Amino acid sequence: MAAYRRSALCPSKRGGAWRKAASLVAPAIPEDVAGALENAAAQLDDDPDVVALVLEGVMYQIVGAWYVRHGLGVPLRQHLLADLERRRAPLAWRVRLALRAPDVRARLVQARALLRALGEDGATDSGPAVNRHDASGRQGIRSVLYARKDQYTMSVEEELNQSVAYTPLQRMRHSAAHVMAEAVQDLFPGARFAIGPAIEDGFYYDMELPRALTPDDLPAIEERMRASIAARHPFVPSRWSREKALAYFRERDQPYKVEIIENLPDAEVGIYEHGPFLDLCRGPHVDHTGQIGPVKLMRVAGAYWRGDEHRPMLQRLYGTAWFSQAELDAYVERLEEARRRDHRKIGKDLELFMLSEEVGAGLPLWLPKGATVRRLLEEYILGVERAQGYQHVYTPHLAKLELYKTSGHWEHYQDTMYPPMEMESGEQLVLRPMNCPHHIQIYKQRTRSYRDLPIRIAELGTMYRLEKSGELSGLSRVRAMTLNDAHIFCTPEQMLPEFVKVVKLIQEAYQVLGFEHYSYRLSLRDPNDKVKFEDNEAMWQQSEAALRQALNQLDLPYYVGVGDAAFYGPKLDVQVANVLGKDETISTIQLDFTLPERFSLEYIGEDGHPHRPVMIHRGVLSTMERFMAFLIENYAGNFPVWLAPVQAEVIPIADRHLVYAEQVAERLRAAGLRVEVDGRAERMNAKVRDAQLQKVPYMLVVGDKEAASEGVSLRLRTNENIGAVPLAQFVEVASRLNAERSQELWPTKASA
Ligand SMILES: [Zn+2]
Numbered sequence: 001m002a003a004y005r006r007s008a009l010c011p012s013k014r015g016g017a018w019r020k021a022a023s024l025v026a027p028a029i030p031e032d033v034a035g036a037l038e039n040a041a042a043q044l045d046d047d048p049d050v051v052a053l054v055l056e057g058v059m060y061q062i063v064g065a066w067y068v069r070h071g072l073g074v075p076l077r078q079h080l081l082a083d084l085e086r087r088r089a090p091l092a093w094r095v096r097l098a099l100r101a102p103d104v105r106a107r108l109v110q111a112r113a114l115l116r117a118l119g120e121d122g123a124t125d126s127g128p129a130v131n132r133h134d135a136s137g138r139q140g141i142r143s144v145l146y147a148r149k150d151q152y153t154m155s156v157e158e159e160l161n162q163s164v165a166y167t168p169l170q171r172m173r174h175s176a177a178h179v180m181a182e183a184v185q186d187l188f189p190g191a192r193f194a195i196g197p198a199i200e201d202g203f204y205y206d207m208e209l210p211r212a213l214t215p216d217d218l219p220a221i222e223e224r225m226r227a228s229i230a231a232r233h234p235f236v237p238s239r240w241s242r243e244k245a246l247a248y249f250r251e252r253d254q255p256y257k258v259e260i261i262e263n264l265p266d267a268e269v270g271i272y273e274h275g276p277f278l279d280l281c282r283g284p285h286v287d288h289t290g291q292i293g294p295v296k297l298m299r300v301a302g303a304y305w306r307g308d309e310h311r312p313m314l315q316r317l318y319g320t321a322w323f324s325q326a327e328l329d330a331y332v333e334r335l336e337e338a339r340r341r342d343h344r345k346i347g348k349d350l351e352l353f354m355l356s357e358e359v360g361a362g363l364p365l366w367l368p369k370g371a372t373v374r375r376l377l378e379e380y381i382l383g384v385e386r387a388q389g390y391q392h393v394y395t396p397h398l399a400k401l402e403l404y405k406t407s408g409h410w411e412h413y414q415d416t417m418y419p420p421m422e423m424e425s426g427e428q429l430v431l432r433p434m435n436c437p438h439h440i441q442i443y444k445q446r447t448r449s450y451r452d453l454p455i456r457i458a459e460l461g462t463m464y465r466l467e468k469s470g471e472l473s474g475l476s477r478v479r480a481m482t483l484n485d486a487h488i489f490c491t492p493e494q495m496l497p498e499f500v501k502v503v504k505l506i507q508e509a510y511q512v513l514g515f516e517h518y519s520y521r522l523s524l525r526d527p528n529d530k531v532k533f534e535d536n537e538a539m540w541q542q543s544e545a546a547l548r549q550a551l552n553q554l555d556l557p558y559y560v561g562v563g564d565a566a567f568y569g570p571k572l573d574v575q576v577a578n579v580l581g582k583d584e585t586i587s588t589i590q591l592d593f594t595l596p597e598r599f600s601l602e603y604i605g606e607d608g609h610p611h612r613p614v615m616i617h618r619g620v621l622s623t624m625e626r627f628m629a630f631l632i633e634n635y636a637g638n639f640p641v642w643l644a645p646v647q648a649e650v651i652p653i654a655d656r657h658l659v660y661a662e663q664v665a666e667r668l669r670a671a672g673l674r675v676e677v678d679g680r681a682e683r684m685n686a687k688v689r690d691a692q693l694q695k696v697p698y699m700l701v702v703g704d705k706e707a708a709s710e711g712v713s714l715r716l717r718t719n720e721n722i723g724a725v726p727l728a729q730f731v732e733v734a735s736r737l738n739a740e741r742s743q744e745l746w747p748t749k750a751s752a
């Protein structure tokens with residue numbers, strides 16, 4: 001505690017704040033939070049500023065988790081927040097900055113240990129603040145409150161509740177949403193407003209307007225926003241009675257605001273006013289509009305009121321705002337880059353895959369070049385799995401509906417399953433949405449002894465999910481997909497080592513694929529959602545504890561995603577940063593105590609009695625479709641040599657060099673390389689350019705000189721001209737890079 005008091009950052013105030021919050025929270029938490037915080041403070045001795053920051057971060061995590069868990073009433077929440085809000089917001093940023101310093105890592109480990117000791121949901125949430133790889137570097141701490149999914153489709157009530165947990169950036173963006181509404185109100189008298197939250201990378205406001213907005217409207221709205229920002233209008237909060245608020249919004253013909261208030265249980269509602277605009281809002285906001293950074297309006301989309309297609313379609317105007325022009329510019333640049341790398345565009349340009357109206361939406365066809373890449377990935381992962389004792393199987397893509405009733409998929413997953421096919425025999429068959437039940441049957445093929453375990457059954461398993469047509473996109477969101485799937489059946493004692501093995505397999509694969517920015521998400525159920533998640537408290541507790549234990553043993557930094565679990569159990573998702581710096585789940589590991597129970601799985605233990613095995617579901621490369629989409633964007637189509645559909649293009653300068661070109665190609669093919677000869681009657685430069693556009697790693701130009709010397713003139717797709725290389729040397733180097741699955745295109749001079 002002494003160290004804490006020494007904090008240069010206003011120690012008494014700081015101590016007072018957390019002590020107060022802890023004392024409010026403590027009665028509901030089994031452990032003594034205040035005591036635990038003090039203990040940690042005593043241990044985190046030598047850097048008082050960091051200690052203070054870490055502890056405050058910890059406290060907010062706990063408080064945040066506690067709100068969620070107990071669905072705190074507004075009065076207490078506001079009481080707490082009023083006390084915490086002012087300090088909390090900048091805190092997230094300072095903690096983050098502090099934690100980035102390399103010497104702080106050890107402290108984080110201790111902070112995590114503290115959180116574990118507290119046994120709170122919020123505990124592991126220190127993960128992102130602490131260690132999370134974050135490509136964009138701009139996301140603040142993710143608290144449980146806003147690590148939830150589906151930010152775009154959350155309920156109005158949920159939305160309102162979220163704003164209280166806004167980071168400074170989100171708060172500024174939400175303030176920009178108010179200013180945008182002000183501008184719209186000014187330009188479109190009679191506009192009706194719904195909600196205007198901060199979202200990832202920006203904000204929006206849902207509005208009903210006299211006419212549809214077009215991109216041409218955006219500059220005028222932006223212009224007025226800038227005027228409002230320049231005017232530095234203060235954001236003034238107040239509390240109104242329901243009656244007063246209802247009367248106010250009814251009088252101004254704001255039916256959406258009226259509906260929101262009618263659904264609020266509270267006697268009082270929050271109001272925020274800035275300049276000429278008044279809104280129903282819980283806040284928080286920046287102090288005045290002058291604190292809003294550079295803004296840019298992005299686009300207009302349609303959105304049903306409350307996401308309900310039977311309610312009015314509103315216009316959703318998206319904008320973004322950043323603390324500095326440089327950040328805004330960088331964001332716009334990232335969007336541009338993402339557009340350039342869009343796998344749908346590159347997939348078409350490089351002829352990797354196609355979609356056909358005749359075949360159907362969400363059912364991609366892999367073209368020869370895309371299929372080559374996929375096959376190489378499959379061969380790679382199958383090889384790694386074989387080396388780790390996985391046994392590969394083939395199972396059919398459909399099965400009796402009964403199988404999925406037993407598994408629980410029908411109960412929890414029906415919305416995304418294709419409807420049953422009625423057979424004449426009265427049987428009902430469905431396309432499988434997952435492969436687990438088939439693999440379970442293989443496990444049950446005969447009596448298993450503890451000596452047989454672990455049994456690792458793997459398959460590139462094709463499955464079908466009825467995704468909404470509006471959500472289908474290229475290869476990333478499809479209706480037929482092949483999962484790099486496996487199910488490990490093991491004893492409870494083997495569960496931990498098996499889990500660790502899978503994590504290591506994932507890490508190894510990522511290294512080969514050149515993924516550097518990834519993080520681990522512990523995906524838990526939403527305890528309030530009994531429909532989506534199996535209602536079995538003991539199972540969830542047990543499997544969550546087991547997962548946390550495994551993560552701690554590996555000392556993996558991780559963060560918590562509430563509501564991201566599978567229906568049968570919690571999982572570890574490996575989140576890889578995409579080109580936009582956003583996380584996508586690529587790999588996943590799930591501990592499952594549910595399906596072994598549902599299918600009465602058994603093994604005969606050492607004691608001669610039957611026991612229940614544990615199941616681990618795992619996917620390393622995710623589905624081949626999603627993985628391919630991700631890889632295309634990750635590499636911008638520039639596949640490493642070992643994955644490039646065509647590795648070398650032989651380009652004869654004139655027709656008379658065709659014979660030698662074919663000899664070169666033969667030599668490369670014999671070495672196992674994929675090669676094409678461009679025999680078209682085009683100019684050499686045009687052929688080189690075309691090969692570059694096709695992202696072919698090597699262009700081998702051959703003319704008289706090369707034919708005479710048994711060489712090639714080598715150019716790389718990066719436009720680097722290596723020049724004359726003996727053919728034998730080219731074959732040797734390219735074969736080595738290919739066999740090593742190297743990320744290197746050609747050795748630099750030093751290493752050559
Ligand atoms: Zn607001």
Ligand SMILES: [Zn+2]
Pocket residue numbers: 434435436487617618
């Ligand atoms: Zn499974």
